[in-house]
Amino acid sequence: MKRVQFSSYFTQYFFIAPQLAIILIFLYLPIVQTFRDAFTIQDAFGFGRYFSGLDNFTFVLSDPNYITALKFTLIFIVVITFFSCSIGLLLAVQANNVIHGKSAYKTLLIWPYAIAPAVVGVTANYFFSERLGILYNFFNGLWGFDWYDNVYDAYIYVFIAASWKQISANFIFFLAGLQNIQKSIIEASIIDCKSSFRRFWTITFPLLMPTTFFLIIINITYSFFDTLGIIDTTTIGAPSGETKTLVYKAYIDGFKGLDLGSAGAQSIIMMLIVLVITVFQFRFIEGKIHYN
Amino acid sequence: MSRIFRITVSHSILICGVLLMIVPLWLVFASSTHSNSFIYNEGMQWKIGGEFFDNYDRVLNRKGGFTKEITASGIFYNSFIMAFGIASLSVFVSMMAAYSLVYFKTRFSTLFFWLIFVTLLVPLELRILPSYQIVSDLNLLNSYAGLILPLSASAIATFFFRQYYRSIPEELLEAAKLDGANSWKFFIDFLVPLSKTMIAAMFIFMFVYGYNQYLWPLIMTTSEKYWTVVMGLKMIYGGNSVDRYTYVILSLIPPVIIIVFLQRLFIQGLFQSK
DSSP states (O other), X not given: OOSSOBOOHHHHHHHHHHHHXXXXXXXIHHHHHHHHHHTEEEOTTSSOEEEOTTXXXXXXXXXXXXXXXXXXXXXXXXXXXXXXXXXXXXXXXXHHHOOTTHHHHHHHHHGGGGSOHHHHHHHHHHHTOTTXXXXXXXXXXXXXXXXXXXXXXXXXXXXXXXXXXXXXXXXXXXXXXXHHSOHHHHHHHXXXXXXXXXXXXXXXXXXXXXXXXXHHHHHHHIIIIITHHHHHHTTTTTTTSTTOOHHHHHHIIIIISOOHHHHHHHHHHHHHHHHHHHHHIIIIIGGGOOOO | OOHHXXXXXXHHHHXXXXXXXXXXHHHHHHHTTSOHHHHXXXXXXXXXXXXXXXXXXXXXXXXXXXXXXXXXXXXXXXXXXXXXXXXXXXXXXXXXXXXHHHHBOOTTXXXXXXXXXXXXXXXXXXXXXXXXXXXXXXXXXXXXXXXXXXXXXXXXXXXXXXXXXXXXXXXXXHXXXXXTOOHHHIIIIIIHHHTHHHHHHHHHHHHHHHHTOOHHHHHHOOSGGGOOHHHHHHHTOOTTOXXXXXXXXXXXXXXXXXXXXXXXXXXXXXXXXX
């Protein structure tokens, strides 16, 4: 907050009014409706609505399919965050090292940021289609890969598609983080420590922690929400629902299955999960980071 | 380890990274220049074929869909309107909101702050059904307003503008006040010109975000007249046809051009607030 400020109610409200109007109508109203759907049951003809307490929640949580989706989503988040972060970091460190061709590398590594998840999904689909897909045939030659039937093969398929898309975003932020580190610190560390590998893990990496922390949140939100377009254009949940993320399952149950109560309850459970992850991150991880 | 060896390793890793990013799309592009039956039987191709103009002309101009009245060009137009609408509206609205949050301290400031930032936890994917109902109650299904409005209150853009305004030295406001600028004049004559880079960066960010929307246009446009590029992937083309390869390449050209040519502005804006 600024020390010197204006104190006109009218102007303050005037400037914030458009943003508030949009979020009240298109965010808070839907959220209120989600809560209403989650705690009520509508009869089959749509005439009546009855308060049902936590019935929708117990129904969702006792559904084995939901637990499958929950497990898959957690694995999905960890795998995508790990791979896209580490490849992005590796490339950013190298790009920060080289002198010649730096901006060419930057451009060539940044552009996939602009591609929509659904477009990535369709592209991945070509690589993993049964008869002619290059990666399908490659993996199939190794161990009889078949994502239509085998859960783990289907995992590999969506993991590759979803991680690939996110490498660029991680690269952009890690490179900016590396360029923000003061040159004098790096120069001093070169005198003290000969091994560039050790220097990276003891000096550079800890200084990058704020960027890493920010990127972990970005990657979790990405794997949670933005991958819907990827799932919907690749496995569509194949073999039989094992590769549905929570968001995708809520969309299918609500929009295709028209089960409003279940979809509402699922949305609220997801809000809680996102809330818990965010609070956890801020409480336990951010406290351990050194900002310089 | 000698220095030359290290540099060689760096370049090799970077080249692998670049190939990892480019090869998949190269294959799609090369495949989009062959004939349909060839692709159907042989799958993806490494080499360019001879059907480039025929394929791209056909996909852009052929009338398709259920009504046989829509063309890819029309779909691109819709996507541009949607992306442009979301980008301009959200930049405009976020700048104003951030100004109100940073430069005014009154009773409800904290409440407003939380009202806006809690929305980060509830992206459209979580409230898709009720949003559909509300847009339908407002009679906005199958309209540009319906495509644009629910996505144009961006907490992220507001956050970036807020961070940026906070980094502006307080002396600026003091000086402006001494010169007799009121709150309107200060915003229009000082803040807006100062935040040019940030405005450009957020515009690019929101444009790509809007253009790349998949689920929202998929569920709220029942009329083909309002179909957008990315959702068209699911609705128009299926399977291994060459038209789909062509369409994929066409669909990623606009956002990729924007990011490649405006990357300096985009990155400067994203990181100047730190």
